[in-house]
Amino acid sequence: MENLDELRDDLLSQVKAADLEALEDLRVLALGRSGTITEMVKGIGQLKPEDRRSAGQQLNVLKNTIADAIDARKEVLEAEALDAGLAADRIDVTLPQRPASAGRIHPISQTIDEMVAIFCEMGFTVAEGPHIETDFNNFTALNIPPEHPARQDHDTFYLPAGEDGERKVLRTHTSPVQIRTMVNEKPPIRIVVPGRTFRADHDATHSPMFHQIEGLVIDKATHMGHLRGCLEEFCRAFFDVDDLPVRFRPSYFPFTEPSAEVDIGCSREGGGLKIGAGAEWLEILGCGMVNPRVLENCGINPMQYQGFAFGLGIERAAMLKYGIPDLRTFYDSDIRWLKHYGFVPLDVPNVAAGLVG
Ligand code: PHE
Numbered sequence: 001m002e003n004l005d006e007l008r009d010d011l012l013s014q015v016k017a018a019d020l021e022a023l024e025d026l027r028v029l030a031l032g033r034s035g036t037i038t039e040m041v042k043g044i045g046q047l048k049p050e051d052r053r054s055a056g057q058q059l060n061v062l063k064n065t066i067a068d069a070i071d072a073r074k075e076v077l078e079a080e081a082l083d084a085g086l087a088a089d090r091i092d093v094t095l096p097q098r099p100a101s102a103g104r105i106h107p108i109s110q111t112i113d114e115m116v117a118i119f120c121e122m123g124f125t126v127a128e129g130p131h132i133e134t135d136f137n138n139f140t141a142l143n144i145p146p147e148h149p150a151r152q153d154h155d156t157f158y159l160p161a162g163e164d165g166e167r168k169v170l171r172t173h174t175s176p177v178q179i180r181t182m183v184n185e186k187p188p189i190r191i192v193v194p195g196r197t198f199r200a201d202h203d204a205t206h207s208p209m210f211h212q213i214e215g216l217v218i219d220k221a222t223h224m225g226h227l228r229g230c231l232e233e234f235c236r237a238f239f240d241v242d243d244l245p246v247r248f249r250p251s252y253f254p255f256t257e258p259s260a261e262v263d264i265g266c267s268r269e270g271g272g273l274k275i276g277a278g279a280e281w282l283e284i285l286g287c288g289m290v291n292p293r294v295l296e297n298c299g300i301n302p303m304q305y306q307g308f309a310f311g312l313g314i315e316r317a318a319m320l321k322y323g324i325p326d327l328r329t330f331y332d333s334d335i336r337w338l339k340h341y342g343f344v345p346l347d348v349p350n351v352a353a354g355l356v357g
Pocket of ligand 1: 174215286309
């Protein structure tokens with residue numbers, strides 16, 4: 001039975017080279033129901049009786065040798081596969097986390113959110129209007145007729161005249177939204193209007209595009225005490241200084257009478273600017289009682305209704321609150337600037353300063 005040794009060696013070398021799949025094929029080919037060795041066992045009956053016993057023993061040995069070799073090879077291959085899987089899926093829990101690069105909220109958006117939140121708590125709602133305005137809404141209805149000197153102060157951007165000869169303007173302030181609201185809504189009115197405004201002016205402290213927030217309150221008995229209380233409360237809440245000194249100085253705007261400018265206290269000791277009680281004042285907003293002529297221009301009876309209005313620059317307020325030194329940097333779109341001065345967005349709305357990472 002020399003060929004049995006040959007068969008064994010051949011099968012063993014095949015087992016040695018097989019992968020897991022080939023190994024199962026091999027098992028079927030050698031030991032399966034019609035496998036090579038199984039067929040030989042079945043053939044024992046045809047041998048001479050005296051040869052049967054030793055043939056049976058040899059085939060049994062061969063069968064066991066091959067089965068054992070297949071099992072051993074299978075074990076090795078399975079262990080190898082497991083090791084490879086573990087190595088590939090390995091997680092290094094000591095690695096530092098990847099930096100999460102979340103966007104930042106621009107200081108102008110943040111400041112608008114903060115201001116709107118303060119006024120909304122006082123019962124104001126938000127109104128908006130278009131950047132391109134009629135001359136009437138931006139000037140005439142606000143008691144600034146064509147020959148009025150206040151028009152020169154505004155450095156207006158005019159659009160080319162339309163077919164009807166009308167020249168529209170880029171709104172020079174948010175005040176035209178006062179007009180739009182009073183024309184379209186009945187008092188009581190209590191709105192704030194954040195938005196973009198435009199003036200042909202460009203230097204270190206002026207940008208041709210900037211932001212304002214306007215306020216308007218119209219009701220039957222709204223008086224100057226309300227104006228004072230509202231703006232004092234706003235300044236203290238916005239700058240987060242409870243005892244912030246707030247001063248009203250007489251001023252002039254064509255659309256308010258009387259008019260005032262509001263200053264807040266500050267000090268400049270030690271070089272830095274500090275908002276709060278101190279030796280100096282900073283102008284922060286313009287305001288006044290709505291001029292009866294403006295009410296009339298909007299179809300509101302000034303004998304029945306009165307109210308107040310105010311307007312302030314958002315960039316300036318943001319610069320003061322957050323110590324941003326240069327107005328022009330707001331519009332440079334410099335990502336490093338935004339990383340420094342921007343705000344981390346949170347799920348909680350209007351969580352203000354102090355949380356920048
Ligand atoms: N519209 C004025 C400005 O741009 C600000 C203002 C608004 C003043 C409302 C009084 C009342 O300077």
